[in-house]
Amino acid sequence: MIFRTPNREERTRINRAFNRWGAFEFFKHKPLIIQELGPKKKAVCLVTSGTEKIAQMMDPYSSGLAIGELKKQFVPSIAGADLFARYREMRKNNNNDNKYYITVSEKAENLVLYGRDIMGESIVAASDTLDENELVIVLNTACEAIAVGRTRFTGRSLFQKGKVTVSTIADAGCYLRAED
Amino acid sequence: MTLIFPESVESASLAAKYGYDEWLVSRFLEYVPRIEDFLSKMERPPTKYIRVNTLKTTREELEGRLRSKGFQLESTVMPEVLAVNIAPLAIGATTEYLLGHYYIQDLSSCLAVDALGVSEGHTVLDIAAAPGGKTTFIAQKMNNTGAIIALERNERRARSMSFNIMRCGVYNTSIFRMDGLQAHKFEMKFDRVLLDAPCSCEGVIAKDITRKTSHTPQDVDYCSRMQDKLIEVAARCVKPSGILLYSTCSFAPEENEMVVDRLLQKFKNNITVEPISHRRSSRGLTKFGDSRFDRQLNNAIRLYPHIDDTTGFFIARLRVD
Numbered sequence: 001m002i003f004r005t006p007n008r009e010e011r012t013r014i015n016r017a018f019n020r021w022g023a024f025e026f027f028k029h030k031p032l033i034i035q036e037l038g039p040k041k042k043a044v045c046l047v048t049s050g051t052e053k054i055a056q057m058m059d060p061y062s063s064g065l066a067i068g069e070l071k072k073q074f075v076p077s078i079a080g081a082d083l084f085a086r087y088r089e090m091r092k093n094n095n096n097d098n099k100y101y102i103t104v105s106e107k108a109e110n111l112v113l114y115g116r117d118i119m120g121e122s123i124v125a126a127s128d129t130l131d132e133n134e135l136v137i138v139l140n141t142a143c144e145a146i147a148v149g150r151t152r153f154t155g156r157s158l159f160q161k162g163k164v165t166v167s168t169i170a171d172a173g174c175y176l177r178a179e180d
Numbered sequence: 181m182t183l184i185f186p187e188s189v190e191s192a193s194l195a196a197k198y199g200y201d202e203w204l205v206s207r208f209l210e211y212v213p214r215i216e217d218f219l220s221k222m223e224r225p226p227t228k229y230i231r232v233n234t235l236k237t238t239r240e241e242l243e244g245r246l247r248s249k250g251f252q253l254e255s256t257v258m259p260e261v262l263a264v265n266i267a268p269l270a271i272g273a274t275t276e277y278l279l280g281h282y283y284i285q286d287l288s289s290c291l292a293v294d295a296l297g298v299s300e301g302h303t304v305l306d307i308a309a310a311p312g313g314k315t316t317f318i319a320q321k322m323n324n325t326g327a328i329i330a331l332e333r334n335e336r337r338a339r340s341m342s343f344n345i346m347r348c349g350v351y352n353t354s355i356f357r358m359d360g361l362q363a364h365k366f367e368m369k370f371d372r373v374l375l376d377a378p379c380s381c382e383g384v385i386a387k388d389i390t391r392k393t394s395h396t397p398q399d400v401d402y403c404s405r406m407q408d409k410l411i412e413v414a415a416r417c418v419k420p421s422g423i424l425l426y427s428t429c430s431f432a433p434e435e436n437e438m439v440v441d442r443l444l445q446k447f448k449n450n451i452t453v454e455p456i457s458h459r460r461s462s463r464g465l466t467k468f469g470d471s472r473f474d475r476q477l478n479n480a481i482r483l484y485p486h487i488d489d490t491t492g493f494f495i496a497r498l499r500v501d
Contacts, residue, residue, distance in 0.1 A: 048352040050303060050327030055354055058366070060329075062342045065351035079346045082236075082279070113278055144279055172278040175343040 002036040003055035003063055006044070010034060010070060014044055017074030021084040021137065022091070022098040033064065042070040046083070073135065078172050081137045081145035089143050099127035102149070102158070102166065103139045112138060112147045113173040118166040120159050128155045136166065147171035182397035182404075182434055183469045185210060194219060200392045204382075211433065211465055214486060221486035222386045228264040228271060229256065230282040231290055231313075235320050235349050237281040245276055257460075260320075261290050263489075280347040285313040288383075288429070288483045288493035292376060293317045295456045295497050296425040300325040302371040305417050307360035307410065308378055310337035312344035318374070319350040328353040329370075331360050360410050369419040377407045379428035379435050383492025386485060404434040411443050415451065418500040423454075426496045431482070433468040436494035440464075440480065441473040443498075454497045455479040460488055464496065 006014060014032065018024040031052045035043040047055060047064030055063035067080030076084060088098060104112060108122030118138065130136065132154050138147035149166040151158060158165045184203050185191075191206035198205075198219045205219075212218050230253075232239045239260065243253055252266035264271055271277065271284055293314050298304060298321050309315045309330035318328055330353055332338040338357050345353055358365075360375070380399045385391045411426055418424050428435050444451055453464075453476035464480030466473050480496035 046351045048325055048327060050301075050325075051352050051354055054327055054329065058354070058356070060354040061338050061357045062345070063354040065346065065349065077346070079349060082349060109275060113275060140275065144275075146275070146279070172275075172347075175347050176272070176278060178343060179340060 001060065001062070003033050003045075003060070004036070005056070006032060006034045010042075013070065014074055017068070017076075020100060021076065021088075023084045023087045026083070026087040034070070035063070035066070040071075043077075044068050044070055044074065044080075075135060075169070076137065076148055078145065078148065078170050078174065081148050085137055085139060085143060085145035099129055100134065101137045101139055102126040102130075103141060103143070104146075106141055109140045109146060112168060112171055115168055115171050115173060115177065117164040117168050118149060119161075120163050120165040121161045123159055123165065126158045130155060130158060135169075138166070138168070138171075145172070182400040182432070183207065183471070184397060185469065198223065198392070199389075201395070203397065204392070204395065208431070210468060212431070212484065213462060217486040218484060224386065226286070226386045226485065226491055227489050228267070229261050229285060229287045229290070230264055230271065231285045231317060232260045232262065232282055233280055233316070233320060233348050234260065235324060236279065237276075242276060242281050245281075246274070249274065256287055258287065258290050258294060261285075261287050263287075278347070280349055283313055283316060283344070283348065285317070286491050288488070288490035289313055289376075290317060291483070291490075292374070292425060292427040292493070292495050293321065295495050296372050296374055297423060297497075298322050298372050302326045303368070304328045304372045304374065305363060305366075305370040305414075306330045306374045307363055307414055308332070308376060309355070310334065310341040312341035314374060314376060315341065315353055316344055316348040316350050319345075319348070319352050322352060324350065324352050326352055329366065330355050331358045331363060333357060333359045361413055363413050363417050366417070368417070369422070370417055371419055371422050373414045373418050373422070373424045374427075375410055375414040375424065376427045377403075377410055377435070377439075379403050379407070379430040380432060381429055382431045383429035383483075386491065400430075400432045400434050403430070404432075404439060407435055407439045408442060411439055412446065415443060415447060415498070415500055420501055422500055424451075424498040424500055426498060428494050429491055430494065431492045433465055433471075436482075436496070437465045437468065437473045437477045437480065438471065440477060440496045440498070444474045444476065447500075450501050452499045452501075453477060453479040454499050456481050456495060456497050462487060464494070
């Protein structure tokens, strides 16, 4: 595996994504490295300064916490979504709500954790200003990130009954399923 | 060579009663306190423990959530570890588990990490680290600072460890697909080295009763030879005044005290066995059959299912100068 410091263009794209998820301040001074997974596949990993040195000098299988993948757009992993959601929760008192998070009901939580897509009636909170094909972090009612999804509809249409309105891209149950 | 003792009436009768090969019971008779309690405890499923992942939650928060789902939990000698007395659903299938709020881990493993004594900013080498229970606990104790190098040769196990690291939100760890015997190639010295050595797993017979008869003296010999090599490599990776924590989940003295004793002889005065504070545990052996070990081995601890309510475990904390 190749681990390296993100170049300027990559860092800009990553920062833009952090900003989108309301986590720019949290990551501002945190070391990040890029793990080259293939010709067009790059993971962004959160590391400590000690781990950063080890990753770049040696040749680890994995290093730090893969918080997302850098494609055309930065797509958060479940671990990344978890950090973003935690930071959002910490800053809630600062009236810093963010439109790229949706909340699903307790009943839907288990289905999402099994990788199922999200039905409109399962969504209990979502921004009216969300567009179609937007990446969103899916929260449970305790405001914990349980999945990363992509909207299939805009605004209020996300709540329509009987239709899948958000596709699940990754969910917190995927680690367990991958083990089976 | 694995010591085999002459068959006695007692060893034959206990072996027959509990379904063990006789050679194993005759050895247990040499060092296990209250043998009948021990064998009887091994017939029951071991207590399940969870370790709270304080990188993601607090013990109070987790206890509240699991109790509201009908779990019955009990405190242990470690504040981060809870015994699960009643689980209305699989302990590995709750939302809290999937979100990395806890790790299913025996108390014995947690005590080994506790004895390692890590601090924030340390560099730590974890040899034979998969599936990552101890690694993620070390990261938690270091509050995700410093650096951990975790070694695992097997691809599938390394992948499994990387999932656990992701689930637990650990970011100070690098996994290397490497045999522990190659650890010297890092040309690095570590504040702490953990060698939870591959072993014959006698200590987990309660989890896998086939080991009562499938386990052979040759297994112990094989593991002991491997452990001799690994512990020497591990000792050479420790910074001056650093700590090497050696542990196994075997009861066999050949895999525990004898391995440490040979290391002490090899390194003469440069390694000392430090005491480990754990109030109930049995001390390490200083003799077994005709063999006598360094008296410092008394500072090591042995965990027994019937005394400590854990899987069988051996822990030695070695200061390397």
